[in-house]
Structures are given as structure tokens and as C-alpha cells.
Amino acid sequence: MLRQKANHTNSNEAFSYLTKKRFWFLTFYKISMNKPKHKCEIVITFGDCDPAGIVFYPNFYRFIDRTFHDWLRQWGSHDAVANRFDGLALGLIDCGAQFHHVVRDGDILEVEMQLSDWRRKTFRVEYQAFVKGTLCLTAFEVRGLFRIIKNKIRAADISPLKDFIAP
Amino acid sequence: MLRQKANHTNSNEAFSYLTKKRFWFLTFYKISMNKPKHKCEIVITFGDCDPAGIVFYPNFYRFIDRTFHDWLRQWGSHDAVANRFDGLALGLIDCGAQFHHVVRDGDILEVEMQLSDWRRKTFRVEYQAFVKGTLCLTAFEVRGLFRIIKNKIRAADISPLKDFIAP
Amino acid sequence: MLRQKANHTNSNEAFSYLTKKRFWFLTFYKISMNKPKHKCEIVITFGDCDPAGIVFYPNFYRFIDRTFHDWLRQWGSHDAVANRFDGLALGLIDCGAQFHHVVRDGDILEVEMQLSDWRRKTFRVEYQAFVKGTLCLTAFEVRGLFRIIKNKIRAADISPLKDFIAP
Amino acid sequence: MLRQKANHTNSNEAFSYLTKKRFWFLTFYKISMNKPKHKCEIVITFGDCDPAGIVFYPNFYRFIDRTFHDWLRQWGSHDAVANRFDGLALGLIDCGAQFHHVVRDGDILEVEMQLSDWRRKTFRVEYQAFVKGTLCLTAFEVRGLFRIIKNKIRAADISPLKDFIAP
Numbered sequence: 001m002l003r004q005k006a007n008h009t010n011s012n013e014a015f016s017y018l019t020k021k022r023f024w025f026l027t028f029y030k031i032s033m034n035k036p037k038h039k040c041e042i043v044i045t046f047g048d049c050d051p052a053g054i055v056f057y058p059n060f061y062r063f064i065d066r067t068f069h070d071w072l073r074q075w076g077s078h079d080a081v082a083n084r085f086d087g088l089a090l091g092l093i094d095c096g097a098q099f100h101h102v103v104r105d106g107d108i109l110e111v112e113m114q115l116s117d118w119r120r121k122t123f124r125v126e127y128q129a130f131v132k133g134t135l136c137l138t139a140f141e142v143r144g145l146f147r148i149i150k151n152k153i154r155a156a157d158i159s160p161l162k163d164f165i166a167p
Numbered sequence: 168m169l170r171q172k173a174n175h176t177n178s179n180e181a182f183s184y185l186t187k188k189r190f191w192f193l194t195f196y197k198i199s200m201n202k203p204k205h206k207c208e209i210v211i212t213f214g215d216c217d218p219a220g221i222v223f224y225p226n227f228y229r230f231i232d233r234t235f236h237d238w239l240r241q242w243g244s245h246d247a248v249a250n251r252f253d254g255l256a257l258g259l260i261d262c263g264a265q266f267h268h269v270v271r272d273g274d275i276l277e278v279e280m281q282l283s284d285w286r287r288k289t290f291r292v293e294y295q296a297f298v299k300g301t302l303c304l305t306a307f308e309v310r311g312l313f314r315i316i317k318n319k320i321r322a323a324d325i326s327p328l329k330d331f332i333a334p
Numbered sequence: 335m336l337r338q339k340a341n342h343t344n345s346n347e348a349f350s351y352l353t354k355k356r357f358w359f360l361t362f363y364k365i366s367m368n369k370p371k372h373k374c375e376i377v378i379t380f381g382d383c384d385p386a387g388i389v390f391y392p393n394f395y396r397f398i399d400r401t402f403h404d405w406l407r408q409w410g411s412h413d414a415v416a417n418r419f420d421g422l423a424l425g426l427i428d429c430g431a432q433f434h435h436v437v438r439d440g441d442i443l444e445v446e447m448q449l450s451d452w453r454r455k456t457f458r459v460e461y462q463a464f465v466k467g468t469l470c471l472t473a474f475e476v477r478g479l480f481r482i483i484k485n486k487i488r489a490a491d492i493s494p495l496k497d498f499i500a501p
Numbered sequence: 502m503l504r505q506k507a508n509h510t511n512s513n514e515a516f517s518y519l520t521k522k523r524f525w526f527l528t529f530y531k532i533s534m535n536k537p538k539h540k541c542e543i544v545i546t547f548g549d550c551d552p553a554g555i556v557f558y559p560n561f562y563r564f565i566d567r568t569f570h571d572w573l574r575q576w577g578s579h580d581a582v583a584n585r586f587d588g589l590a591l592g593l594i595d596c597g598a599q600f601h602h603v604v605r606d607g608d609i610l611e612v613e614m615q616l617s618d619w620r621r622k623t624f625r626v627e628y629q630a631f632v633k634g635t636l637c638l639t640a641f642e643v644r645g646l647f648r649i650i651k652n653k654i655r656a657a658d659i660s661p662l663k664d665f666i667a668p
């Protein structure tokens with residue numbers, strides 16, 4: 001509660017790379033994220049950063065992927081869930097990220113995730129990540145249930161998966 | 168030339184995760200990429216892959232970032248270019264990727280990049296990556312020239328940068 | 335206390351890759367580590383693992399490096415410590431690791447570190463890492479204080495550093 | 502041939518972190534490496550480097566592991582070789598590395614590997630890596646053939662493997 005408020009107070013700083021206009025829609029976006037499904041705290045370490053002294057951006061995808069897998073652990077593990085539905089993996093089909101504020105060695109990144117937009121073969125995971133209440137990252141993943149069908153990897157129907165993990 | 172044709176021949180397989188309809192627009196997209204600015208060949212190794220036996224997806228961002236930096240080497244290095252314009256880095260503001268086909272240990276990933284959409288403070292880099300002519304990845308990065316202004320990192324005007332690297 | 339005992343109980347399993355004889359000296363080694371300087375708990379995630387389903391071994395070095403940097407945070411950060419002594423970094427000169435037991439997605443790796451063997455230009459950091467009391471990894475780093483001297487990076491005298499971080 | 506000579510000429514610079522005495526034995530070591538089994542050229546990229554502007558040291562293990570897997574490709578892949586001998590992986594038991602010279606963004610690292618010291622359950626892979634003829638890295642891996650025996654991963658007898666890959 002307090003933290004949500006802090007975010008609003010800091011929002012002038014939050015999108016500091018560019019003019020704020022570009023991200024006005026995030027105000028609405030944040031509202032839809034106010035009940036995160038899962039949170040994961042990641043301490044940024046020296047080796048996560050690049051010669052510019054900030055997190056090397058592919059690592060942000062490692063962090064959100066970690067958050068998703070951390071959430072799956074309530075059912076054992078990613079493997080346990082994928083196997084339960086004869087899948088190889090809950091694999092990636094689409095993803096994206098916006099970087100609003102630099103993140104550095106020693107920062108504690110709080111990643112929040114939320115499920116959204118279940119379709120027949122895909123579902124969407126939304127992420128927001130904060131350092132001390134400042135929004136640093138918004139991201140999403142579109143995942144499917146990868147199954148090996150006739151020696152090819154294909155996205156399977158996910159309705160049984162939805163009933164299980166997001167009833 | 169031959170390779171572009173091969174892509175079309177293989178396009179039935181190319182978007183095998185999902186129904187093809189989802190990616191019909193890629194047909195047009197590919198046309199706009201037919202003169203890549205730079206190509207980079209990446210041999211996928213065991214350690215790039217995850218327990219599902221396919222490339223761990225954050226690594227695809229490492230590959231496209233590598234391609235961008237490889238292209239910058241014609242002016243010395245990323246550092247040389249950033250320094251020339253009083254910048255800390257050509258940093259990331261936005262990015263995204265779609266995964267059309269699995270990539271595995273031993274695959275030779277051919278990454279093609281193209282610049283597009285220069286704005287006042289950002290430019291866009293488009294990527295396509297193929298294995299043996301099959302489109303496996305489309306991706307983009309929106310980058311800015313990060314400069315330290317009054318102890319904050321901000322995106323600077325990039326018109327001098329554009330004149331230099333994409334006249 | 336309980337945990338140390340657990341280690342001894344499990345020690346038959348601990349070096350399961352090879353005959354136990356090879357690691358008899360670890361019994362003594364463990365004694366010297368019974369007062370770790372610092373501990374760091376690392377939750378292994380899917381993306382840390384390779385197609386064999388076990389941690390991709392270079393990542394173990396990321397974990398011990400993280401532990402070392404985590405310990406340095408009591409003085410601000412690695413950068414703060416290095417800068418205080420006109421150094422670029424507390425860089426690596428030598429390192430090594432033995433893998434005693436596989437580590438997998440979901441395992442909680444408890445990394446313990448200890449300083450040892452201060453010399454004029456180098457110091458040694460010893461690591462042990464456990465999963466549920468089973469020794470999985472022993473490792474070491476020999477680090478120096480890298481300083482830029484006449485455009486070259488050289489290991490500087492570390493006695494002032496020792497007085498500061500390990501008096 | 503020429504390159505070997507260049508190494509000797511540069512050897513004053515080669516071990517620049519410390520006094521040269523520490524590495525006198527490398528003179529002999531180099532002799533034993535004069536017929537590398539396999540070479541792999543790795544272009545260092547921005548994202549391989551850390552905030553000190555030099556390669557983040559765990560990445561050197563990624564590079565030598567890549568070289569080993571690249572060598573295995575003559576028999577299909579690591580998987581093909583491991584499967585042929587009912588193994589899960591040619592996994593790591595022990596490893597180590599010495600860092601003689603910094604490696605940076607844009608450097609072309611030439612990694613040479615050589616097999617040595619075949620024992621009943623392990624074999625050793627030696628590495629040397631150069632940038633423009635300057636020795637930057639020496640490293641080794643002790644690997645075994647990991648096999649799942651009664652639900653545990655154990656190092657198996659490797660004599661059939663030796664007959665196959667290093668007759």
C-alpha cells in the first residue's frame with residue numbers, strides 16, 4: 001500500500017530517459033498490476049552489469065524468467081508442471097521490455113508478475129520491477145505449452161494448464 | 168538472393184509454434200529487411216541452451232546485442248562511438264522479440280540487423296535471425312544515447328549520432 | 335551446528351562422482367572453513383541449468399563472485415572499496431573449483447566464503463557450497479587489487495586493503 | 502609457427518598482473534601445448550565485460566567450454582557423444598584458470614585446447630587463450646562421463662570414450 005503510493009510520488013523520476021509523455025499509458029497499466037500474483041526480490045550483482053556500469057539488458061529477461069519459475073515452484077518446478085501436461089516446457093513465443101530507469105550493482109530489484117490474456121495456445125505474463133519504489137522495468141512474456149508432436153515442437157492447447165495454475 | 172527464396176519456401180515451417188495467421192504481417196516485414204545493414208553468424212553452443220534443450224531465450228538478446236556491437240566496430244567500438252558524442256552508452260529503452268522456431272546446440276544462427284525509425288532521442292534496430300534459411304527470431308531494440316546530465320542518465324538528442332553512423 | 339553435523343552424516347554421498355579417496359583431504363579442509371566470513375543463499379533457477387538439467391558450470395563462478403561482492407557491500411560496494419585504494423577492481427588472477435554433487439533447478443545453494451593467504455599482491459578467497467547440507471562445490475579465487483599504472487593494469491600492493499577489510 | 506614466436510617475444514608483457522617469477526613454469530607448459538587439438542576464435546563483445554571494462558571472469562569458462570563442445574562437433578554434438586556411451590554429459594569434476602592479461606570488448610580471443618591425462622574415470626582438457634599472440638588465459642577442465650546409475654549421477658569408466666575420441 002505504502003509502496004504503491006511511493007511509486008506515484010516518484011513517478012516524475014521514473015521515466016527519466018525520455019520525455020514523460022511517451023509513457024502516460026503506464027498510469028493505467030500500473031492500476032491493472034496492483035495485485036501482483038507473485039513477487040521476487042533480486043539483488044543486482046557486479047557481474048550482472050556491463051562496462052557502462054548498468055545492468056546488461058538481456059539479464060532483465062533472466063530476472064523475469066526467474067520470477068516466473070519461482071512462482072511455478074508452488075507446484076514443484078517448471079518441469080513438474082510441463083510434464084503434467086505432456087509438455088517439454090512453458091516456452092516463449094513473444095516478449096518485450098521497456099527500461100525506465102537504470103539499475104546498478106547493489107540495487108534490490110523487486111519484480112512483480114501477473115498473469116493475463118489466456119488464449120487457446122498462449123498466455124501472457126506481465127512484469128513490473130522497482131528499485132526503492134521507482135519503476136525501472138515493465139515487461140511481458142507470451143508463453144505457450146511446447147509439446148513434441150511428430151518430432152516438431154508445437155504450442156499445445158493450454159486450457160488444462162489454465163485450469164491448473166490459474167483457475 | 169538464393170537465401171531469401173529459401174526463406175519463402177520454408178515459411179510453412181517457420182512459424183511452427185502457432186497457427187500461421189498470427190504472423191501474416193511478417194511477410195511484409197521481411198520485405199523491409201531485404202537489405203540488412205549488418206550480418207553476424209553465431210554458433211549456438213551447449214551452454215546457451217536450457218534444460219529443455221533449446222536456447223535459453225534471454226540469450227537471444229545477447230546475440231542481437233552482439234550483432235549491434237559488431238556493426239559498431241567499424242568505428243572502433245561501442246565505447247568509441249558513445250564517447251565521441253559525450254555519451255555513456257547507446258543504451259536500451261525498449262525491446263522485443265518473437266520466437267518462431269526452436270534453436271539448438273550446434274545451430275548456426277545468422278543474425279541480420281537493419282536500422283530504422285530515427286527520432287529525436289531514439290532509433291530502432293530491427294533483427295531477423297535464421298537457421299539454414301528458416302526464420303527463427305524477429306526482434307527489435309529501441310536505443311538512445313545515454314548521457315549523464317546533472318548526475319542522472321538521460322537520453323540525449325541523437326541527430327549528430329545519426330549523421331555519423333547512418334548518414 | 336546441526337548443519338555441520340548433517341554435512342558429516344551426508345559425507346558418504348557428498349563426493350559421489352568419483353571414489354571418495356580422491357577427496358579425503360577435504361575433511362581437513364572443512365575444518366578450516368568452520369567459521370565462514372560470509373554466507374550467501376542462491377536459489378538455482380531453470381536458466382542456470384544446461385541441457386543435461388544441471389547447473390552449467392561457469393555459473394558456479396557467477397555464484398561465488400556474487401558471494402564475494404555481497405560480502406563487500408558492508409563497505410558500500412566493490413566499486414567503493416576498489417576506489418578507496420585507487421584500484422579499478424579486485425580482479426581475478428587465479429581460480430579453481432571442484433564439483434562434488436550435481437545442483438539442479440530449485441536447489442537452494444548455500445555458499446560460504448572465507449578469506450585466507452594474504453600475500454603482498456594477492457589474497458585468496460575459499461568457498462564451499464552446500465545443498466541441504468551436502469557439499470556440492472569447493473572453490474577458490476586468488477584476487478589482486480588491479481590498478482592502472484602507465485596505461486597497464488597491474489596488481490598493486492594490497493597491505494592497505496588488508497588492513498581495511500581483514501584487519 | 503610465427504605465432505608461437507610472437508608469444509615468446511611478448512612474454513614480458515604476458516604476465517603483467519604479477520611479477521613474472523610466479524609463472525616461470527608456464528614456459529614448460531607452453532611447450533606441451535604446441536600441438537593444439539582444436540582452436541576456437543571468440544570475438545569478445547560488450548556484454549561479456551563487467552563494470553571494470555574487462556571480461557567478467559566466469560565468461561572465460563563459457564569460452565573454454567564452447568571450445569570443447571566445438572571440438573566435439575566432429576562427432577555430431579556433445580549429446581551424440583554422451584548418448585553413444587550411455588552418458589548424460591561429459592561433465593565437470595574439477596577446473597581452474599589463471600588470468601595473465603586483461604581481455605576487453607573487441608579483442609579476438611584464440612582459444613587452443615589439448616587433451617591430456619586420461620584416467621579410468623576422468624580426462625583432462627588443457628586450454629591456452631591468446632589475444633594477438635599474448636597469452637591471456639591458461640585453464641583446465643577435468644571431465645568425466647556422467648551416467649545415471651540407480652538414480653544418482655556418477656562418473657563412469659571412460660576407456661570406451663577414449664578409444665573413440667582420442668585413440
